[in-house]
Amino acid sequence: MYDSQEINISNCEREPIHLLGRIQSFGLLLCFNADWTLTAASENVSDFFDASAQSLIGQPIERLFSESVKIKIRRAIVGLEHSDDSERLLNLEVIPGKGKMDVAVHISGDDLIVELEPSQVTEKASFQTLRRIHQEVALAQDFNELIARAARHMSLITGYDRVMVYRFHADQSGEVIAEQRNIDVESYLGLRYPASDIPAQARALYLRNLTRVIADVNDPGVPIRSGQRTLDLSISTLRTVSPIHLEYLQNMGVQATMSVSIRIDGKLWGLFACHNYSPYVPSLQQRSVAEVYAETLALEIRSRMFEEERIASEQARQLHLRLVTSLETSVSLFDNLVVHAQKMHQLIPSDSMVLVVAGEFHVSGDPVSSEDIQLLIQQLNQSESRGIFAVDCLSDWLYERLTLADRYAGMLVVPLSRRPRDMLIYLRKEQAQTVNWAGNPEKPVELGPNGIRLTPRKSFEAWKEIRRGYSEPWTRSELFLAEQVKSVLLEVIVRNLDEYKRVVSSAQQQKDVLIHELNHRVRNILGLMSSIVSQTSSVSGDVNEYKSMLGGRIQSLAVAQSKLTEKNWSYAPLRTIIETEVEAIATLPARVRSSGPEIDLTPKAFTTLTLVIHELLTNAVKYGALKSSSGSVQIDWKIGTAGSLEFHWQELGVTIEAPPTHRGFGSVIISRSVPHDLGGDARIEYQRTGLLATFSIPPDHFRLSDDLPVDNASTGVTEFPSAPTPNTDKVLILEDNMIIAFDIEQVLASLGYQNIVLAASVSEALKVIEQGKPCLAVLDINLGTDNSEPVGRELLALSVPFIFATGYNEQGSLFQRLFPKVPFVEKPFDKSDIANAIRQAEQSV
Template sequence: MSLDNCDREPIHVPGHIQSHGALLAFEVSGRLVSRSDNAQQLLGFPLPALGAGLEAPEFAAQPGVVRAIRDFAARDHAASGVAERSELAVGDRIFDLILHFNGHLVVAEFEERQPADREIRPFTTLANGALSLLRAQRSIDDLLRVAVTAIRALTGFDRVMAYRFRHDASGDIVAEDRRADLEPFLHRRYPASDIPAQARRLYVINTLRLIADVGSAPVPVRGIGSEPLDMSWSTLRSVSPIHIEYLGNMGVAASMSVSIVIGGELWGMIACHHLAPLVVPYGKRVACDVLAQLLASNVQTLLAAERAERVEAASTVRGQLVGAFVQTEGMLEALRPFVPALCGLFAAQALVASEGTETLVHGGVSAPAGAELLRWLRANGPPEGLLAVSEQARLPVELSASLGTWCGLLALQMDDSRHDWLVLLRQEQVETVAWGGRPEKVYKAGPHGMRLTPRGSFEVWREIVRGVAVPWSATELEIARGLQAELHRAGGSRRAQVTRARDQMLAVLGHDLRNPLQTITMASQMLARGADGATVGPRITRSSTHMARLVSDLLDLSRLQGGMGLAVSRAPADLAALVRDAAQDLMLGHPGVDVAVEAPATLEVPLDTGRVRQLLDNLLGNARQHGDPGRPIQVKLHEAGGHVRLSVANHAPPIAPASRDRMFDAYKPESLDNSRNPGGLGLGLYIAREIARGHGGTLVYEYRPPCVVFVFTLPRA
């Protein structure tokens, strides 16, 4: 048997049983069609030849056997695997008789009770204390710890472990009770190949499996006809040679497994090991099976509660994020405080997001890799705007090389333009899974190779999962779709509000452009009639300057809304001189306005002089328009901690919360028809903040009684 085809090994029809019991198989009519070679010796009475019926003299001498089999055969046997246990006396010997249907056959298995086990209490009594303890647990880990302790106490195995299987059928040992001198296996992980697919199927349909003596020779089962007996539901079914070798390499002489089945799937397993042969009486095994069924029920309840809790947590984060989105101008600004929560919600190690020309990168993924990923998504994202990938092979070679070990991604398109994306990332499993135990420990290898040793299995698993991340679960995809839908709805609502405000702004713009145009037209007519140019010229200058400012703001707005960003070209400049010039120009243009400047003699900073002057003019203009008349505007410039801070303060009451939340928005209805800013479009603070961002800095609002303060911070270097 090679390892390449062990998944196809027909372990359900081995043609042998284990030596601690005997097997007979009958047609429903009572005709004997199969028997194990040891049946006559183990049962202690003669057996007729194959093909004989229950009326044969040999069976007639054993009325208890005949009655048990005929009574069972007379019942509805539509479902294969339905089993029944009874106690059977043959002379002075006591057997556990386990009967089950297998298609049209009744399979009878006999296990002799040893004298020490003949007074075994009913399994419900045996398991009663453990059942009560299980019901009291409130976490899956605690349930599994209680279960392994109870099963070891009940059966006497040297080691009892609880496996929890993962998405790929690999398993982690999450609880263990063992003999004190044994090496701990807790927290080790084993690959799916250690339990082949056909073995997993049998663990689901036959939830309890005992291997009483790894070293004993299997007993042949003879039958009528060429078809081997299907032993899928047999308790005595012999063991695959590959599995025998695996147990031998671990030093195990006897083992027992109890399946934890949830929703028809093998969720976990209780695995028991013993260093010497051990026959666990059938009654105790049934007690363990009952414990596992209650365990499975409780685990299923806790899993449902965990899912509900996770969905509720996602709903809370989603609601808070959408609320922040509605109150801020940009998605990334709203997203930043929620990045750790989103990564935790999706069990992701990194996050990348884009909005226009801005990119947000969090976690171990590099900024260039994040930018490359976003470019690929913009060009290749699916029409539905949701992409879940967990294998490196599904990504283009260039992108995969850029991302390195980041091979799991869950990408959500945040808008209808296919331009803005939110991406959660996971690393390949080799980077994220801890392996317990002593890596240097070497186990004996057999003819089937190192893969059949615990350590060798892990090494093979490491190669199998290179370039593979833990896939996104159905719950995570459900949460992602809900988040995406909410973001789209919030974005649609925001776009509708922006459209209304933009239409209103354009109406105001048309009105505001008409006035200076009329002034210029009238002034040109007056010049044509010979009016004094010294009188008319300043009118033309003021009107054209007003129009130029409006057009400049609109051009900047167009660049920003189009995702192009503001053109910023930095060079060393004296920011202190720039601040004093801007203050002087404001006072010259508006007699009676006083600007107090506190700044060093010089302060050289790399900046775009024209853009920063635009920012200063906006802040000083706001301070003049909204400050208390007669009170000076205070401008302070200083350097601290590698950053330059410029503050502009004016005496005024604090800005109302509703206006404060929208002050940096492009479209603010309250900025239009503002008596304190006639002819303005309300774009000043919006553009000023983008200028600050273009310099790698920030622009924020503060209130320091009795002053409203705007603080511009940018890097010194």
């Protein structure tokens, strides 16, 4: 007796179908080593070379082919980019007097495999035909029409009696979803085949080798003479067939077959299964065109999947918008989500949806008992799965049969947090499914002609199965949408859990302060970005340069804001700027070396130095040391004798013949940001050996990492558009942010103001006024720990027209009471706002 436990489907799955040691007899195989010496050959080579395989082994390639053929084969081998690639040479006169041959070459490990077969002349696979049917693919109105056309097209290309489009299901069973056949051929449309019909190792080969042809199921094949070693024929076009598969085809009544894989996103989506009821082998050209067509179809299917994903993304975006606009911090996260529970339920077709947050739950759709929900949550919290989790047979998954499994068969879980989990649970009821199997899917275990193994079934008549306990399967687009919903909820909702707890425990006064500060920073950052856009556009040569420069600067600013946000707008490390910018810009980070003590910067200094270092690195990559393969950058910093932070930038390995004659906006950022924004110094020297830049940052803008934190003022940021008709007298700009001040300067200069003086503090502005009365002034209200009230009073006393700019509504209201006739503009503002304000100011004097 045989042990029945040893006779199972693994017999088929363990069969080495790529190591059978034989090829089909419609061609011949030659195997060469790296020196192009023949190491193996099929025994039928004697039919073509008038010498036995044994006598040819050990001979160089020159013994077999002419010089021109040898060169073509070698070039084909050189052109192979990947291990599973193959190259085809069609209609080639390989052996004089033996007719034209088609040649396929590929690499298998250390072996160079050359396969030859007689050429066939056919019009079925012309490239004109391929172009015509390609155009028809995109015209299909829906998926079913697309697949039906695909079966018809493949039949036209290959000429088989039956062509089927065979799609794999999640359980690896397959279904015939489209078919093109001769009128006298039985239909297999709609039949389902168990996963065992195409074992795992066969599916793996289908992924590697797009086409697989069997010319004659009764062909005994041709042995390969190769000594003690069996060749790996995974990519071979001539590889012979497993005895079990041959028996399977014979039971089906098929005499010849071909399969063409349909691969999508690196996975085996399905295949074309082609059957013929007499021996038949399509030409190598037909098989090549079939491969191209299958890849085209895969792209079209993927494109339509992408459209489904786009629709899903739009649905998730709409949910995101609803959540963001309606989120209220005065109520709990659970209460916020319950408002949108019905909408979230409608996104993914299901009978019920359970929202679980912080131990509370809410059911949308058909009711689910509290006991079932609690038991289900308990099991889900014990599960190892962390991502989207879906089953279509709930009773198979549950540890014990709950009443829930009596009412629902399918479940899709969208986790929203770690254990104990917050989650969305979508539930589907049973949908009895009638599956038309191609014969009984359970292969009988018996002694067959191939030994103790599963013998292929002999009947392929439709065998109906009513599947109970299963729901409608969760589709790819539904799972994609679930991922989108998860991302939306994690980003927009779950991150607010800590914020909610903090807000409800804070006093109302503290909340108001935080809201005002956030409002100010948003206005400032919008103004700063607007200024960067304006100044970048004024110096960029073309669109691509503009996009590159603008993208880099805004990304640098975004990184600074992100790092400061991580630090709750407190001190942030200087080293973080260098590491982040080098990683993002420098192509070879190892060529940028840095050293210095651990320094933390104030938010204002952190933002300023981020922009400066970004511009230095950008210039080094485009024009300086990092443009040269031998160049490098050395960055050092230390605490100077006066207590300032001394920051040194040295470029090496490059020769500068002359300093640049053009100073763009990036150069302005490098040379003027630190002096203007931080009250420090900047020295830029274009030495012959490379750029040398030295910056001195005052002590109140940094600390050593061990120091205690200090309070820091936020930086006002604005945008200044055009002004009314100008005069040419002195104009004062009081603004503590260099980029915004420079932007205002550029705007006023374009309007004719020629004598523009910048001041970053109240004391500087008063000195400018003392040195000569200006004709106009633009004052930022908020100057860190100070404000511009003293400057405004001095200008009023001198009857000088001026305007105020502010990012704080409340502070603006205070100044409006102090200066009732002075125009105000709120950040962010545009050029027309500034122009109107200046006009009003001039009229009020």
